[in-house]
Amino acid sequence: MNNNIIKPSILPGFMELLPGEQEKFNDIVNKILQVYEKNGCLAIDTPIIEKAEVLLAKTGGETEKQVYSFKKGKNELALRFDLTVPFARYAAQYYNELTFPFRRYQLGKVYRGERNQKGRYREFYQCDVDVIGRxxxxxxxxxxxxxxxxxxxxxxxxxxxxxxxxxxKILKGILNELEIDNSKDVMILIDKYDKIGKLSFDEELTELIGKDKSEYLSNVLDIKGKNEEILEALLKLNVKNNYFMEGVKELEKVKQVLEILGVQDKEFTINLKIIRGLDYYTGTVFETLLIGNEGYGSVCSGGRYDNLAENYTDNILPGVGISIGITRLFFVLKEIGFLDNYNIKKKLEYLIIPIDDTLEYCGAVMKKLQEKGIGAAIYLEDDSLKKKMNYANKLGVENVVLIGEEEVMKNEVKIKNMNLGKEIRVKLEEL
Amino acid sequence: MNNNIIKPSILPGFMELLPGEQEKFNDIVNKILQVYEKNGCLAIDTPIIEKAEVLLAKTGGETEKQVYSFKKGKNELALRFDLTVPFARYAAQYYNELTFPFRRYQLGKVYRGERNQKGRYREFYQCDVDVIGRxxxxxxxxxxxxxxxxxxxxxxxxxxxxxxxxxxKILKGILNELEIDNSKDVMILIDKYDKIGKLSFDEELTELIGKDKSEYLSNVLDIKGKNEEILEALLKLNVKNNYFMEGVKELEKVKQVLEILGVQDKEFTINLKIIRGLDYYTGTVFETLLIGNEGYGSVCSGGRYDNLAENYTDNILPGVGISIGITRLFFVLKEIGFLDNYNIKKKLEYLIIPIDDTLEYCGAVMKKLQEKGIGAAIYLEDDSLKKKMNYANKLGVENVVLIGEEEVMKNEVKIKNMNLGKEIRVKLEEL
Known part of the structure; x- marks a missing residue:
């Protein structure tokens, strides 16, 4: 007995999976990354720890409070809280060596000291695509x-x-047109719309900007219908403000190009209540809800930022990006039962089990299988056959290759399919 | 002009790559992970931040000094400095849910506040396999x-x-046999052998344990020859100590099984000077040198640990593992020119370039290519043809698909192979 046992545990708000779930997690990540790659995005990787002044150049408010920062020696360090700010820094830093428009993807862990709640993690993976132009x-x-x-x-x-x-730009234009001074407070309120509900929203909005303007704005936000109907209704508002006109035009274009690029009209909806909390967005903004499970919030979001690199360079580097919060997405997919039917092929296809002293022959069998690209491993412990078969069962491996002295003498292998329960014998050279 | 420009830079001792190099880095990582998977290892992922008391339960000395640790709220946190200690914690924590022997692989960043020097990184990837038994x-x-x-x-x-x-165990047995009290100091000295050279080593060793013992031990460490000759020479020493006998027997077995598993005798050498600095190893230890480039140190190391989880559980969980320090390895491969000839197929095989207003048709072409699993993207900027072709060139994409009004009218595509400079025309449906 060791009297100094430290209970094995991880910090609250951190996700850790058992191997069966991890396999699914990794499969999902790999499929997403493959989409990014096949669409011409280049991978980059940036440090998890950066200089605090670099990471926090633009943020403020909520985000800054959540950042993990600490001192090491005389340096103020911080853990990245997203992949977009480091990417802006990267694009500015290697400006002369990159080819623009630079389409990059990145998978990585980011850190936010959020209040501990279901589905919110303090360490989570983001899987981003951004494109930055010159x-x-x-x-x-x-x-x-x-x-x-x-x-x-x-x-x-x-x-x-x-x-x-x-x-x-649409809301910015409308707020300009309404001559609203405290537009930032209004934006923050709109961002909370879904959380607080229409009644509280209207009440708080009236407090902020008065009854008339509040009614007008609330009606705009509530415009419903098909995407083209919403766009039409917006144009009919007859707001002459330049921001507004530009915003509507851009949204129209995004709708049109989405369809050209294979996104069906039913996959997206125009929703003027989408703001995105982070400060750096300037045009297009979007979130992603799972229909029937909207309560979990957005599983993928992003938008256009015209000036994100401005703290690092005088070059103009407008960009637009998406971020899939894989850790959260995985949590939600688990909750809604999606993962139950998410099956993947086991990488280990053959478990080779030596009976008696046949390890050398087992080595030859493994070599033969692996040369064909088949996943194979040998059971290496000195255990009873029952225990060995039990292990194969627990791993869920499809085929067990049994090698006893008889097989060695006959230059054969005995293969048992664990799903069908069938056994076949094959000559080693015919394997 | 922005007057508050923060110079875009990362911390010293952190590696960041340009996309061309990153592509090679990722390809190397993926190939290694595939080997691990095909050999039956299961993936796990553990947090980068853990409770300091958990991560530092066993370490001490050099390692502890290098650990990144900080406070968040009232918690003492630390960044993991390897993947083995978290794995021991993981195995103890999920003991009842895992199937043993548990073969796991893990890729992840680890952190050590090392002195800043060439090829030593403070943030680096490790790519590990460990197997833990019950x-x-x-x-x-x-x-x-x-x-x-x-x-x-x-x-x-x-x-x-x-x-x-x-x-x-071999050295432990010999030191026991020689009745050396300060065996830890001797081990530390042997660990430095290659760094300080034979002369200084012998001098310091004599200081530690006297002339006779020092000569004897130094001669043992210098035994040279083929692997079987070294083993023979060890047996001839006639040390009757149990540790020693067990160590030699284990080493002999490792040699034998290595060959069974396809590792040729020329791939490894018995080297009694290998200690591994970390405390937790108890049996087999190994490092990996690149022949002709030994100065860079080990690019893959590991060993057997009988008690690594003992701080977390009363269960006995012996393990053995390897760790490839991919970041360091990549640095070395670059230095020795290996990467110059490391070519990978571009994931983006076709760049589709619209001439005139043909975006919609380009979307159809992209769809057709991607349905076949081919990597394809459209050039989306409104630029001159020259600039578009220049972009394709810089990206190193092999095929450019040119779509002007003529192609749309004829329902064709014009494909230019950028390597051969040849153009062909194909009907869209035949693409």
Whole structure:
């Protein structure tokens, strides 16, 4: 007995999976990354720890409070809280060595000291695509990045998602037009709309901007209908503000290009209540809800940022990106039962079990299987046959190769299919 | 002009790659992970941040000084400094849910506040395989994990590696036999042998244990020859100590099983000077040198630990593992020119370039290509044709698909092979 046992545990708010779930998690990640790669995105990887002044150059408020930061020697360090800010830093830093428009993808862990609650993690994976242009970046890209999210979801067999798309310029234009001073407070309130509900929202909005303006704005936010109907209704508002006009035009274009890039109209809806909390978005913004499970919040979001690198360079580097919060997504997929039917082929296809002293022959069998690209391993412990078969069962391996002295003498292998319970004998050279 | 520009930079001792290099890095990682998977290892993932008391339960000395630790709220946190300690914690924590022997692989970043020097990183990837048994674990596994390192290196086309293998019990037995009290100091000194050279080593050793014992021990460490000759020479020493006998027997077995598992005799050498700095190893220990480039140190190491989980559980969980320090390995492979000839197929095979207003048709072309599993993307900016072709060139994409109004009218595509400079025309439906 060791009297100094430290209870094995991890910190609250951190996700850790058992191997069976991890296999599914990794499969989902790999499929998404493959979509990104096949669509011409280049991988980058940035440090998890960066200089605090670099990471926190633009943020403030809520985000900054959540950042893990600490001192090491005389350096103020921070753990990245997203992959977008480091990417802006990366694009500025290697400006002369990159080819623009630079389409990059990145998978990585990020850190936020959120209040501990279900489905919210303090360490979580993001799986991002961003494209950054030199001086300019076509609005086509806003649709393109969303189309990658659509392909990513389809690649894992997920169908009940719906993108909620807006453009910040539309609201900015309307607020300008209404001559509202405290527009930031209004934006923060709109961001909370779904959380607090229409009644509280209208009440608080009236407090902020008065009855008339509040009614007008609330009606705009509530415009419902098909995507083209919402766009039409917006135009009919007859707001002459430039931001507004540009926002509507961009949203129209995004809708059109989404369809060109294979995203069906039913996959997305225009939702003017989408703001995105983070400060850096300037145009297109979007979130992704799972239909029937909206309560879990967005599983993929992003948008257009015109000035994210401005703290690091005088070059103009507009960008647009998406971020799939895989850790949260995985949690939700588990909760809604999606993972129960998510089956993957076992990488280990053959477990070779030596009976008696036949390890050398087992080595030859493994070599033969692996040369064909088949996953194979030998059971290496000195245990009873029952225990060995039990192990194969627990691993869920499909085929067990049994090698006793008889097999060695006859130059054969005995293969037992664990699903069918059938045994066959094959000559080693015919394996 | 923004007057508050923060110079975009990362912390010293952190590796960051440009996309071309990142592509090679990821390809190397993927090949190694595939070897692990195909050999029956299951993936796990553990948090980068853990409770300090958990991570530091066993370490001390050098390692502890290098650990990144900090407070968040009232919790003492630390960043993991390897993947083995978290794995021991994991195995203890999920003991009842895991199938033993549990063969796991893990890829992840680890952190050590090392002195900043060439090829030493403070954040680096490790790519590990460990197998942990319940109560016992056959010595076969010591050879098996090394055989995976061999397969991993072969999978990336690396050939000039040589495993340096020893067993700590051999030295422990000899030091016991010599009745040396300060055996820990002696071990630390032996660990430094290659760094300080034979002359200084002998001098310091004499200081520690006197002339006679020092000469004897130094001669043992210098035994040279083929692997079987070294084993023979060890047996001839006629040390009757149990540790010693067990160590030699285990080493002999490892040699034998390595060959059974396809590791050739020329791939490894018995080297009694191998200690491994970390405290937790108890039997087999090994490092990996690149022949002709030994100065870079070990690129893969590991060994047997009988008691690593003892701080977390009363269950007996002996294990053995290997760790490939991919970040360091990548640095070395770059330095020695290996990467210059490391070519990978571009994931983006076709860049579709719209001429005139043909985006919709380009979308159909992309769909057709991607349905066949081909990597394809559309150039989405409104630029001159020259600029578009220049972009394709810079990306190194093999095929450019040009879509002008003519192609749309004729329902064709024009494909230009950028390597051969040849153009062909194909009907869209025949693509």
């Amino acid at each position: 001086n300019k970046l076509s609005i086509n890209n806003d649709a393109w990045v969303i189309s990658l999210a659509s392909k990513a979801f389809k690649s894992i067999g997920l169908e009940n998602y719906k993108f909620q798309i807006s453009n910040r | 109560n016992k674990l056959s010595i076969n596994n010591d050879a098996w994990v090394i055989s995976l390192a061999s397969k991993a290196f072969k999978s990336i086309g690396l050939e000039n590696y040589k495993f340096q293998i020893s067993n700590r």
